[in-house]
Amino acid sequence: MKKKNVAAGLAITLGIGLLAGCGSSNDDSNASPSASASADTGASAPASESASAGASGADNGGEEIKGTITWATHRTELADTDLKKYVEAFEAKYPGTTVKIEGLKDYEQTIRVRMAANELPDVLSLVETTQSDLPKFYEPLDDLGLNDNIYFKDYNSYDGKLYGITQQVAINGLLYNKQAFAKAGIAEPPKTLDELFADAEKLKAAGIVPMATAFKDAWTLQYWTDPAEFIYGSTDLRNDKINTDTPFTVDGAYGQGLGILKQFYDKGYLEKDVYSATWDQTQKDLASGKAAMMYIGNWAISNLLSNGLSLDDIGFVPLPYDNSGTYKGMMRNDWAYAVSATSKNKPLAKAFIKFLLEESGDYADHMIISPLKDQQQSLKQITDFMAYNPEMLEAQSISEDVKAVENKMQFDPFKFIQEVTVGKMQDVFDSYNKKWKSTKAALGK
């Protein structure tokens, strides 16, 4: 009898202990979906061997380049392979230097903790703060002499100084599987919005998902605000919200732009069950021809390759957002290289960034677009895209005021697009406008 009681007691304490343990350990494991989204962009490309395209030798500016630095990167899957290769090339060029690579899995969260503790690594991928906080954490990079040659110069700038250089440029376009198009009897990629819908109808009739979205994962939907910015005419759209109490209107840029995705949904051109469509599955479906198109960045080309689709079968063109026959393309930035403000060896850290950008050959190895304007990507899909002569827009950083209001009202752009797509546009806009107005007033912006 006594033994039984002891057993019961043990079971009880064990149970409570386990539950308690469960609760606390869970709190540690949070990766925000937005972080994984951007982490994916630079990821998983098969390394096509190509010679480093060194544009110019780095000028040292008289300072001696020696010593040791640490380089923290979010590209964990490449940390032991390609990135190590670049580090070895750098160390060979500058004898007496050592670069330690630190691949961080939960990158953004880890770096944020170190930011709070003031212990940033020498070279890192810039974690976004408010613009006015940039000088507190990062070192200006203007003396690298790259200012006139880079895209997204203004994105991570404050007070005229440059604090981060994007590691690649992503162009968003209509990515499609040429085999799937052929199967549905479509010879040419769509040139107008009407053609786009007509092609979608043909694909649907052929039993192919016309437009893949990975709706459940939501971050893949963020690119669908591009048409709204095309219609608005500039990427100020999100920041200009601060000037109005009703930023979201059905006949305005947001309504018309997101309306394209909504029409796709309403006509049944998206995945059959959008709520279970994930990015993992979408890559496979696009590669196998179960799905035909997706509006996404050029970096996804390598994802289709690694899922077994041959390069010749991958098409990439601007999204026809109206019937005018003129095109626009959106350029988005990725994680940016930055040097910590507290780095003990800034000359070496800066020389290393310059080397990565100019001489590593990263962009050629991974079929991405270099942030340096004079390094052209010769991949056929990119030259095809450019043959349409699209007017290219550069994404902008979110202004401090807009960010403050959005965070306060807990504006989740991914969820916003989801709600607009499946809900009644007017109602969704009304509720967001209401929250926007009251939060803006509460913050006095």
Add this chain to the structure above:
Amino acid sequence: MVDSLSYSLQKRILIVLFLLVPIVLLVLFSLYPAGYLVYLSFMSWDGFSPEKTWAGIANYKEVFQTKEIWQAFGHNFVYLIWGLFQNALGLFFALLLNSRLKGRNAYRVMLFMPYIMNGVAVAYMFNYVFNSEYGSFNTLLRGMGLDSLAISWFGSPKAVNHVLGFITLWKFMGLNMVIYLAALQSVPSEIVEAAKIDGASRFQTSMRVVLPNITQVIELNLFLTIIGTLEMFDLPFILTGGGPLGASDTFLTKTIATAFKFNNFGLASAMSITLIALVVVVLGVQRLATRRWSD
């Protein structure tokens, strides 16, 4: 030297030395963070900048004024319903497996197994079971000709919390059962036999003799269930991420999003403290209710 110290002093020194390590660990990893949480809940902080500014009770005000935060509790309530069902089922199996059933140990192991499994693994497993197109459950439904029932389980805002509640039941029922079983075995066999001799049926014995003897354990199980449902986090976080359209957000997934997505650590800390207060209140009410019941 030791000889010169009195026995009681030696004892005291020993006790202090032995206690030192666990107390230091407790303070370092439990009390200090908890205190810091309270401190943060009165601050306005984005999670990384060096300055924190005093916010007073503004964060708490916001917690109580924001409708969305409290709507998330509605989702926790669905888990509670499944949790109560889970307790009933656990008790039922415990009563069943406490009898001289053949192979009862095998059944016990089988029913307890889900609890031992890692929560993330369970989540992934059920992700395959309930996948709308390739999932085994919908394949089964279609095989039986019930195509109309084969919906997107994680995609339907109405169904999603019940599906998650069911998975919780599957996982934690075994734990409830084991605790009940242990309690049942501590019920004196004399009174059970006496009841039988008096002609009580098996059902009557269970209801009138066994259950009144294990009220404290029932209370404990309800305690665990209620805490579990209020703090429900891992399943929605992994399986749905709070979706579709926030339909499966629980109070804790909202708290996490507030801190790490919207960089509002002050509000998130206030939400955590509110949750703790709420747990205390709910448990207090429960204790009052069950005390009257057991008297």
